[in-house]
Amino acid sequence: MIAAISIGSPLKGDDNIGNIVLEKLDIDALKLMGGMSPESVIGKAVDCERVYFIDAVDFGGASGSVHVFSPDELEGTRMSTHGFSIKQLAELLPKSKVFVIGIQPKNIDFKPRLSNELEFRLDRIVDDVKKAIQGQ
DSSP states (O other), X not given: OEEEEEOOOTTBGGGGHHHHHHHHOOOSSEEEEOTTOGGGTGGGXXXXXXXXXXXXXXXXXXXXXXEEEOGGGGTTOOBOSOSSOHXXXXXXXXXXXXXXXXXXXXXXXXXXXXXXHHHHHHHHHHHHHHHHHHTO
């Protein structure tokens, strides 16, 4: 079994992209809405073979681009505003292969909606995330 856990704040524009993508994602997986506190749902994924965290990650790509990272690759990378680092979350899943599906945000200022760039690319972002999960 695989799990997909979203991370992000619905109050910070593109930071909410992980939650929005998870809602639209059509995959055979345990889908868990983590939001600003993914640690509150991680226990449900403890026996999963693979776990994917879906989050806004500023990796310097084009807005809306998708990239798969290992937790180690994200040391020092700016991610969503949550209490635990991805590396700490991965340590809570010792039996699982953990990946982060990062989506390049345009803007994570306080605003209740996605940027126009991410809104325009939303269907493509969902497809890219689905391909990333199925390709592992």
